[in-house]
Amino acid sequence: MKTKMVLTPEQQAMLNGEKGEAMAKVMKTLVMYGEAFGAERMVPVTSKYGHLVTSFGLSVMKPVYELIDKLLEAGAVSGQKFTVDPRPLDNNVPSNFLQNLLFKIMYSKQESYEEQLKKMGLINDHAFTCTCYLDEVGNIPEKGEVLSWAESSAVVYANSVLGARCNRNSGIIELFGSIAGCVPYFGLLTDEGRMATWIVDIQTTKIPEAQILGSAIGIKVMEDVPYIKGLTRFIGTELNDKTKAYLKDMGAATASNGAVGLYHVEGLTPEAVELGEKLIKPDAKVYVIDDAELERVRKSYPCIWKDPNATPRLCFIGCPHLSLIQLKEWTQKLEKRLNELNKEKVSIPTIFTASVPVLNAFSKTEEYFKLVKMGVITSYICPLMYMNNPLCGKMPVITNSNKLRTYTTCRYHTDDEILEIITKGGI
Amino acid sequence: MKQFKGRPVVPGTVKAEALVSKGGFNTLASYQKSLMFGDKKATCSDQNNPDLYGKPMSGKALCLPQTIGSTTGGMVLYCAAALGRQPACLLFSKPIDSLAAAGAILANVWTDINMPTVDSLGDEFLEYVKTGMIISVSEDGTVTVE
Numbered sequence: 001m002k003t004k005m006v007l008t009p010e011q012q013a014m015l016n017g018e019k020g021e022a023m024a025k026v027m028k029t030l031v032m033y034g035e036a037f038g039a040e041r042m043v044p045v046t047s048k049y050g051h052l053v054t055s056f057g058l059s060v061m062k063p064v065y066e067l068i069d070k071l072l073e074a075g076a077v078s079g080q081k082f083t084v085d086p087r088p089l090d091n092n093v094p095s096n097f098l099q100n101l102l103f104k105i106m107y108s109k110q111e112s113y114e115e116q117l118k119k120m121g122l123i124n125d126h127a128f129t130c131t132c133y134l135d136e137v138g139n140i141p142e143k144g145e146v147l148s149w150a151e152s153s154a155v156v157y158a159n160s161v162l163g164a165r166c167n168r169n170s171g172i173i174e175l176f177g178s179i180a181g182c183v184p185y186f187g188l189l190t191d192e193g194r195m196a197t198w199i200v201d202i203q204t205t206k207i208p209e210a211q212i213l214g215s216a217i218g219i220k221v222m223e224d225v226p227y228i229k230g231l232t233r234f235i236g237t238e239l240n241d242k243t244k245a246y247l248k249d250m251g252a253a254t255a256s257n258g259a260v261g262l263y264h265v266e267g268l269t270p271e272a273v274e275l276g277e278k279l280i281k282p283d284a285k286v287y288v289i290d291d292a293e294l295e296r297v298r299k300s301y302p303c304i305w306k307d308p309n310a311t312p313r314l315c316f317i318g319c320p321h322l323s324l325i326q327l328k329e330w331t332q333k334l335e336k337r338l339n340e341l342n343k344e345k346v347s348i349p350t351i352f353t354a355s356v357p358v359l360n361a362f363s364k365t366e367e368y369f370k371l372v373k374m375g376v377i378t379s380y381i382c383p384l385m386y387m388n389n390p391l392c393g394k395m396p397v398i399t400n401s402n403k404l405r406t407y408t409t410c411r412y413h414t415d416d417e418i419l420e421i422i423t424k425g426g427i
Numbered sequence: 428m429k430q431f432k433g434r435p436v437v438p439g440t441v442k443a444e445a446l447v448s449k450g451g452f453n454t455l456a457s458y459q460k461s462l463m464f465g466d467k468k469a470t471c472s473d474q475n476n477p478d479l480y481g482k483p484m485s486g487k488a489l490c491l492p493q494t495i496g497s498t499t500g501g502m503v504l505y506c507a508a509a510l511g512r513q514p515a516c517l518l519f520s521k522p523i524d525s526l527a528a529a530g531a532i533l534a535n536v537w538t539d540i541n542m543p544t545v546d547s548l549g550d551e552f553l554e555y556v557k558t559g560m561i562i563s564v565s566e567d568g569t570v571t572v573e
Contacts (some may be wrong), residue, residue: 029536036436036528036546060462063509064502067537083455106463150498170501170529187525223524259495261525304474388459407456407497 003031004040011182013020015052015366022074026176033173034184042182043189045148047141047164049123050082050178051132052170053150057088057109057383064172065109067118078121078178082131085138085151086321086353088385092377093351094314099391106389121178128380129355131248131321133157136357143270146189148177151157152261153252153320153403159262161239163270165189168223168261181381188261194271196264196280201289202230209414211402213289214250216297218258225262226254227280239268241325249401251319256403310396311348311426315418316383316410317354319401324361327354327378331367333415335388337423345375347425348398352378383410398427410425428573431552435568436523437535439543443515445560445572446487449553451495452502454526457484457556462506469512478558488562489514492553495525504530508540516564519546520553545570 003014015031017024034042054064071077088107095103114122123139130151132139141147143163149155150169158164167187169177177183187193198221204207208231217226235243247265254260264272264279271279317330330352338344354362354372359378362368371378383401387393387408397410398421405412413421421427453473460472461484468483488535507513517531523546531544536571545568552570556562561573 029532032437032532032536033528036523036532037525054502058463060465061502063506063538068507074513151555152498155498161458168498168525170526171499172502172533173529175523256496278480390460 001028001031002167003033004265005031005039005184010070011042020074022071022075022076026179029173029317030176030180030182030184034186037184037186039184039186040427041185043146044096044182045080045177045248047145047147048080049139050078050147050174051139051151051154052082052084052171055087055128055382056083057107057111057113058317059106059108061109065113065116067172068120070196072116072119076179078175079181079317081121082122082125082178083127083129084117085128085130086380086382087118087128089211090379090381092379093381093386094349095392099389100154102389102391120175126356129321130381130382131323131355133162134323134355134358136324136361146183148174148183150174154254156251156261157248159188160251160264160269161244168259172178173351179212179370194262194279196227197224197284198226199280200226200228200287201286201288202228203288204294205291206292207234208289210246210250210415211253211400211412212294212298214253215257215402216289216294217263218254218256218260219297221258223261227266227272227390229262229266231265237267241323243268245323245326247325248320250427253402256406271288301405301412303411305396305411307396308403312421313330313349313395314397314423315350316353316397316399316401316404317350317418319383319404321358322352324358327352327358327362328365328367331371333419334376334423335370337419338374341423344373344421346422348422350376350422351383352376352385353381354378356380359360428542428571429555431548431570431572433458433518433548433568433570435543435545435566436528437531437542437544438566439541440564440566441516441541441543442561442563443488445556445558445562446482446484446486446489446514447492447553447556448476448491450476450478451475451493452489452491453496454530455497456496458503458507461512462503463512467512469507469552484497484514485512486515488516488518488564489555490518490556493524494520498526500526501529505533505537505564506532508542509538513540513542516542516560517544518548518552518564518570519545520548520550522547558561
């Protein structure tokens with residue numbers, strides 16, 4: 001194969017088939033992928049761990065499992081251990097007989113796929129989460145490291161909050177990068193690709209709801225890089241657990257409602273702190289966000305429930321998975337509100353989702369016992385994959401996640417609204 | 428008849444009927460049901476895409492600006508191709524996005540199917556082409572709309 005990209009002798013040898021046909025195809029895929037975006041060379045993947053988006057053994061994904069079998073047979077395993085998105089099933093989450101039956105059919109390859117993941121390089125049995133970058137999970141890349149990750153919410157967090165470098169890769173491509181140990185150098189890996197082409201000027205009178213702010217930005221800038229001004233007035237200039245949680249949720253909404261892979265927050269995110277307005281391209285467009293604009297975006301969300309006035313059957317909080325501080329804060333808010341209402345338990349079945357390591361840490365806190373007493377269920381499930389079951393998708397389910405709203409029939413509500421609904425038992 | 432010149436991301440020749448999506452094509456949402464329930468026509472299941480919802484996609488010349496949505500997108504497109512339910516070709520008015528590129532390239536390298544993929548055809552292409560028109564794709568990325 002003739003390449004426009006300049007490859008190292010080792011990469012060229014791999015492409016020529018010296019490490020077998022499977023490795024040659026892996027390299028050919030990466031070369032074609034890079035050349036589609038004008039990459040002139042490969043760069044080494046420098047992070048300790050990878051992260052894969054495909055965590056589900058959907059029976060219809062048979063071609064993917066066959067491909068992975070081919071790789072395993074050829075000894076083409078990941079050169080780095082990796083975490084992976086959350087599991088699609090958890091018995092803790094309520095589901096009826098028919099839903100369970102369909103889950104079994106839909107995810108019939110779950111067990112065998114997890115075996116493949118282990119052989120390929122999965123860190124451990126608890127490595128299933130979209131928030132791999134949280135302290136308890138420990139897949140935390142350093143600033144400037146080159147990653148071969150997929151999962152849009154993790155990629156945008158790693159780029160923006162951690163200052164690592166990763167493109168918005170598709171499933172399989174991210175695995176190929178981890179196998180080959182290199183990725184094509186283009187887009188968000190380059191200094192040029194990390195420059196902002198939008199200035200987002202926040203002029204709201206109060207702290208914007210992270211999930212609506214991210215949605216507004218994503219819908220407006222799509223795949224471009226925004227430089228966000230005016231946010232530190234509300235969330236401060238310190239990257240602590242609270243601001244990281246805010247940025248996690250805002251970023252997930254930018255990546256799912258649009259296709260943002262990197263944002264800069266003036267005075268807060270590492271590259272913005274280091275380079276400031278030098279990150280902004282001279283011809284950058286400006287998007288002003290005030291209270292009215294957030295309201296306009298919020299009102300644009302369609303409600304696709306059959307009966308818009310139905311009482312919610314379920315509430316999901318935690319897409320992306322919750323952090324420890326979020327679990328504690330939600331527990332405190334719920335306790336206070338239920339006390340005010342003179343109630344002991346939530347009135348709508350409510351699921352808080354988080355990674356196993358975060359849930360383990362949470363189970364050692366006093367809030368955990370309070371939360372259980374209030375009737376809230378904790379789970380490591382991916383709520384999106386739960387809702388992908390057509391029988392679950394027919395139910396009226398509410399969420400505070402704009403990502404979950406975008407991909408499923410879930411209806412979005414702000415945190416405050418959710419608190420009222422689940423404690424009072426209706427909208 | 429009108430010709431448009433794009434960039435061949437995956438070169439190839441094909442002639443097929445156009446299926447046009449004016450908005451971003453959500454790959455996972457579009458293919459989810461057809462893959463799950465073995466629908467060989469690959470009927471589009473994305474309720475948010477009024478141009479395509481309910482229409483068969485298999486064997487059509489899919490004309491679109493870009494793809495959007497989950498980063499499983501490329502993998503989903505690869506699965507559709509490996510199961511023989513892929514579009515005849517992918518014709519993008521804008522430069523191709525990373526998820527669509529992954530899908531088209533995975534299908535090219537890992538399956539025997541022919542799914543020519545051309546990008547950067549321009550906004551005028553998407554304004555001109557209508558669902559049902561016959562489209563020919565040449566190796567060099569020339570797209571002829573009859």
